Amino acid sequence: MSVYLDNAATTALDADVLNAMLPFYHEVYGNPSSQHEMGRKAKSAIEEARKTIAGLINANQGEIVFTSCGTESNNTILKCAVRDLGVKHIISTPIEHHCVLHTLEYLSETHRIKITILPVDNEGRVDMEQLERQLSLINEKTLVSIIHANNEVGTMSDMDAIANVCDKYDVLYHADTVQSFAHYKFDVKKTPVHFLSASAHKFHGPKGVGFFYMKGAAKVHSFIHGGGQERGYRAGTENVAGIVGMAYAAKMAYEHLENDREHILGLKNYLREEVKKALPDVELNGVLDDNQSLFTVLSLSLPTHPSGSLLLFKLDMQGIYVSGSSACSSGASVGSHVLASMGKGADRIPLRCSFSKYNTKEDVDILVKALKNLYEKTV
Numbered sequence: 001m002s003v004y005l006d007n008a009a010t011t012a013l014d015a016d017v018l019n020a021m022l023p024f025y026h027e028v029y030g031n032p033s034s035q036h037e038m039g040r041k042a043k044s045a046i047e048e049a050r051k052t053i054a055g056l057i058n059a060n061q062g063e064i065v066f067t068s069c070g071t072e073s074n075n076t077i078l079k080c081a082v083r084d085l086g087v088k089h090i091i092s093t094p095i096e097h098h099c100v101l102h103t104l105e106y107l108s109e110t111h112r113i114k115i116t117i118l119p120v121d122n123e124g125r126v127d128m129e130q131l132e133r134q135l136s137l138i139n140e141k142t143l144v145s146i147i148h149a150n151n152e153v154g155t156m157s158d159m160d161a162i163a164n165v166c167d168k169y170d171v172l173y174h175a176d177t178v179q180s181f182a183h184y185k186f187d188v189k190k191t192p193v194h195f196l197s198a199s200a201h202k203f204h205g206p207k208g209v210g211f212f213y214m215k216g217a218a219k220v221h222s223f224i225h226g227g228g229q230e231r232g233y234r235a236g237t238e239n240v241a242g243i244v245g246m247a248y249a250a251k252m253a254y255e256h257l258e259n260d261r262e263h264i265l266g267l268k269n270y271l272r273e274e275v276k277k278a279l280p281d282v283e284l285n286g287v288l289d290d291n292q293s294l295f296t297v298l299s300l301s302l303p304t305h306p307s308g309s310l311l312l313f314k315l316d317m318q319g320i321y322v323s324g325s326s327a328c329s330s331g332a333s334v335g336s337h338v339l340a341s342m343g344k345g346a347d348r349i350p351l352r353c354s355f356s357k358y359n360t361k362e363d364v365d366i367l368v369k370a371l372k373n374l375y376e377k378t379v
Contacts, residue, residue, distance in 0.1 A: 002319040003363045007202075008151050008179060008297050008354035009323060013245075014204040020248040021206065024241035032238050033229060042240045049247030056254055057196070058187045059213050065233045066211050066243050070178035070199035071099040072223075073212035076234070077174050077195045078103045080220035081143050082111055087172065088140040089114045093126050094341035095155075096147050100176060101337075104145075114140075122343050123287045124155030128165065135169040142171040149180040152338040152352055153286030154297035156180070163192045172218060178202055178210075179294060182253035183261070194218040200242065204356070205249030209242030260357045265295040267355050271364045275300060278372040285344060296355050301339070301348040303375070311349055311374065318370055324350045 004012070024045060030038030032046055046066070054061045067073045078100065081087040092104060094117050107113040116134055118126050126146060135142065144166050149156045159175055166173040174195040177186065181196075182203035188196065195218065199210035214220065214233075226235030253260070269290075275282050285299035305311050312324055324336070335346050344350075353367070 001366075002321065003366050004321045005353045005355065005359065005363060005367060006321050006323050007356040007359075008352065010201045010207065011204045011356050012358060013201075013206055014249060014252065016252065017205055017245045017249045021241040021245040024244055028240075032240055033227065042238075045240060045244050046238055049243045052247040052251055053211060056186075056250055057213060058189045060216065062231065063188075063214055063216060064211055065214060065230050066209065066238060067234060068208055068239070069210045070097075070176070070197050070202075073197035073199070073210050074099045074174075074176055074178075075103050076220070076223040077197065077212055077214075078107065078143070078145060080223055081172060081174070081195075081218075082107055082113055084220045085143075085172065085218065086141045087113070087143045089116065089138055089142040090145060091116045091118060091131065091134055091142065092145045093118050093120055093147070095120055095124055095150050095152075095338045096145070097151055097176060097178070098337075100145060100147070120155075120341055124150055124153050124285075124338065124342050125287065125292075126157060128158070128161055131162070132165050132169075135165065135171060138169075138171075142169075143174060144171055145174040145176070147176040147179075149177070149183075149294040149297075150286070150338060151179045151297070152336060152350075153299040153342070154294035155286040156292050156294060159186075159191050159193065167192050179297070182250050183257070183294070183296060185254070185257070188213060188215070200246035200249060203249055203253045205246040206242045209239050209246050211246070256357070261295055263357060264355045264359070265290060267359055267361065267364055268295060268298050268353075270361055271298055271353060271368070274364060274368045275371065278368050279303065279375060283344075283348065285339065285342070285350075298353045298355075299339075300351040300353065301344060302351055302371070303349075304347055305349060305375065307374070308349070312351070314374060315367075315370055320367055320370055322367070323352045323354075 028041045030042045032043040050064045051061050054064050104115050108115045146157050172194045175193050177196050178199045181198035194215045196213040201207040224235045281303040283301040287293045
């Protein structure tokens with residue numbers, strides 16, 4: 001029996017989502033840019049999905065642009081804000097996803113964009129007073145890009161507070177909500193965010209499809225050149241089945257959000273308690289307040305172990321699937337940039353456990369028992 005606790009990397013495709021997608025592979029498979037009936041049906045399905053997602057976040061239908069993933073969405077927003085909106089200065093944090101941090105490096109090197117990285121505290125929180133001080137000193141077009149829920153430790157930023165201070169200083173605000181979309185409710189009319197990004201495979205939708213929200217006044221041009229798809233905002237034949245699946249998965253997630261949150265948060269807190277009993281020296285990373293932390297993620301710093309980084313491999317060999325940090329960094333030999341930015345020592349072994357609606361207490365018991373056995377064997 002395998003135990004999958006790496007849902008921050010990707011989630012299992014929901015069977016109902018797959019069933020919603022299948023007709024667009026076998027029956028309505030027309031190109032949505034074609035003018036015949038098959039194409040029109042595909043186009044209609046895309047627009048219905050756009051309407052669904054827009055409705056979930058209280059956006060206008062024309063403010064939703066479909067992409068291939070969260071990485072493309074974030075790249076488009078950041079690079080096009082510089083190219084099309086005249087952004088000269090971007091403020092961010094050191095615990096962003098690499099698709100943001102590497103893009104900022106690129107913009108700094110090739111476009112001479114000024115990048116200000118605000119430090120975070122030992123729980124991964126940004127200092128709002130420091131953000132406001134920085135904004136009060138800037139007199140050029142600025143974008144603030146701060147992740148909503150960190151993908152490694154789960155610490156959440158206060159979107160309302162950030163949006164309000166950005167509004168006060170008339171700067172653009174981008175929230176990377178790849179980890180939190182469909183796990184939390186957003187209202188872009190109440191929270192004046194200019195850009196928001198998401199990816200379907202984080203909430204039981206298909207891989208290879210995502211979207212970004214773009215506030216009406218913050219229009220950017222196409223990042224990918226070609227045809228006039230997505231009303232000219234994103235060239236390339238749309239992934240019709242993927243878009244339909246993403247909208248269906250998002251709708252399901254919102255319908256069951258409260259029950260799923262209660263179930264998953266219960267598992268997270270259960271693991272907190274049980275791992276502390278089994279390994280008293282374990283450290284918990286990120287904010288512990290459930291209202292300020294992503295309920296799907298629990299980050300642990302395990303005591304030193306003779307196996308070192310091979311500890312995860314040993315769990316893997318037992319059919320227990322967890323991660324040490326972001327899945328996008330799994331091939332790298334360097335440690336977690338998130339934990340390093342939080343001042344966490346490199347002498348410990350990072351372990352990220354991330355849950356979904358499919359996980360059970362038995363999964364937690366199996367993981368804790370395996371960890372306890374691995375450490376007892378070293379005594």
